[in-house]
Amino acid sequence: EDQVTQSPEALRLQEGESSSLNCSYTVSGLRGLFWYRQDPGKGPEFLFTLYSAGEEKEKERLKATLTKKESFLHITAPKPEDSATYLCAVSSSNTGKLIFGQGTTLQVKP
Amino acid sequence: NAGVTQTPKFQVLKTGQSMTLQCAQDMNHEYMSWYRQDPGMGLRLIHYSVGAGITDQGEVPNGYNVSRSTTEDFPLRLLSAAPSQTSVYFCASTGTGGYNEQFFGPGTRLTVL
Numbered sequence: 001e002d003q004v005t006q007s008p009e010a011l012r013l014q015e016g017e018s019s020s021l022n023c024s025y026t027v028s029g030l031r032g033l034f035w036y037r038q039d040p041g042k043g044p045e046f047l048f049t050l051y052s053a054g055e056e057k058e059k060e061r062l063k064a065t066l067t068k069k070e071s072f073l074h075i076t077a078p079k080p081e082d083s084a085t086y087l088c089a090v091s092s093s094n095t096g097k098l099i100f101g102q103g104t105t106l107q108v109k110p
Numbered sequence: 111n112a113g114v115t116q117t118p119k120f121q122v123l124k125t126g127q128s129m130t131l132q133c134a135q136d137m138n139h140e141y142m143s144w145y146r147q148d149p150g151m152g153l154r155l156i157h158y159s160v161g162a163g164i165t166d167q168g169e170v171p172n173g174y175n176v177s178r179s180t181t182e183d184f185p186l187r188l189l190s191a192a193p194s195q196t197s198v199y200f201c202a203s204t205g206t207g208g209y210n211e212q213f214f215g216p217g218t219r220l221t222v223l
Binding site: 032034036044045049087098101102103 | 114143145150151152153154155158168169200202210211212213214215216217
């Protein structure tokens with residue numbers, strides 16, 4: 001069964017304190033792994049797609065990496081505006097459907 | 111481009127009432143889907159469509175119907191609302207077979223009393 005688990009559920013950081021969010025997955029044929037950002041009361045906003053182990057992508061203070069079993073979203077020197085819920089999802093090559101994790105809620109304090 | 115739009119933004123129903131959540135996209139995307147988001151449960155797929163005239167069930171389809179008569183529109187119908195359907199509903203679309211990033215609408219917050 002395709003499954004995605006994110007940890008931690010919640011993370012509090014001080015501004016400038018770097019950290020990482022984890023996304024562990026099991027899927028029958030990974031088509032792609034996706035990271036989204038979701039602000040309160042809004043729909044998820046696309047951040048990254050990773051397709052194969054070893055791939056990395058960066059956007060401002062965020063860097064996403066992928067192995068055969070998990071993905072990390074590294075946040076370097078975060079700012080309060082990085083506070084949001086970060087969602088991880090995988091797409092199976094068998095079904096093409098997106099399976100989402102429960103998300104990690106990040107709070108960055110000034 | 112407006113992207114993915116959803117109406118209404120908020121809705122309160124009584125148990126047993128029916129209603130339709132509207133979703134439209136102006137990006138000529140083939141693939142559209144409906145999710146519900148509940149606390150601690152993440153986003154769960156309700157129904158999806160790979161093109162006009164084609165729909166299929168997702169993870170939690172019971173109590174919901176969909177149709178896809180045009181590329182642009184993908185309405186979600188609640189046949190007889192139940193309190194268990196209280197949730198936030200998101201519509202999403204993507205091109206190229208559904209394997210690329212999905213674009214989400216702003217959501218509809220539904221409460222069933």
